[in-house]
Amino acid sequence: MQSPPAAHRYRSPWTLALAITFIVEGLFLIAFFGQVITLTCNRIIPSIQSNCQLVETNLLQSNVTRFPANKLQGAKVGKISMDNGESDQILLLTSKGEVSFSRSYSPFYVPTQAIVSEINAFVNYPNQNSLKVQEDDRWFYYPLGCIALILGFLIFLQDLNMT
Incomplete structure (x- = not known):
């Protein structure tokens, strides 16, 4: 019988908060600033x-x-x-x-x-x-928002893989 997979834990809540901040900032830049x-x-x-x-x-x-x-x-x-x-x-x-x-x-x-x-x-x-x-000004805010999104996801995945 197999045991259930272990839940992923983050090393630091600050890293998770940083990742979420970048993701939210990226979405905000793309949705509201690029116009x-x-x-x-x-x-x-x-x-x-x-x-x-x-x-x-x-x-x-x-x-x-x-x-x-x-x-x-x-x-x-x-x-x-x-x-x-x-x-x-x-x-x-x-x-x-x-x-x-x-x-x-x-x-x-x-x-x-x-x-x-x-x-x-x-x-x-x-x-x-x-x-x-x-x-x-979409040419400025869309790439900036995408960079923030990518950074947020990379931080999130990096922290997830280190546990």
């Missing part, structure tokens, strides 16, 4: 039928804001004070005030002035029928 922000505007009949759509999408949800294209008055680069200095943020200028287009903080270079110039060109040239600008 795409897209502004799309179309002028079908410029003064009669035109619309804009601002879409913020991450892995779990998508937020859509629609408004008439004639409410878009332009864009500008705003400065936000951070603990480690200032960060640029793209602000859409509308008839109802300023609307944030980009994240309040980005850990890497985003061509803010180029995006602002494209938006302002669309506003200033009524013959331009469409606009699509996008800020996509």
Whole structure:
């Protein structure tokens, strides 16, 4: 008669806590931080039928804001004070005030002035029928989240194999 397999025990609860922390952090980075922000505007009949759509999408949800294209008055680069200095943020200028287009903080270079110039060109040239600008930071957060996940699983498996 065979005896039941021994339950796996961890050498240290701190190692297990570290593994879980990396796994949760990786999932959090992938699910919430990696996102795409897209502004799309179309002028079908410029003064009669035109619309804009601002879409913020991450892995779990998508937020859509629609408004008439004639409410878009332009864009500008705003400065936000951070603990480690200032960060640029793209602000859409509308008839109802300023609307944030980009994240309040980005850990890497985003061509803010180029995006602002494209938006302002669309506003200033009524013959331009469409606009699509996008800020996509998934390329940064998805690999970072995957690295955290892999580290967490490696720590977990390493500790499991050492017992």
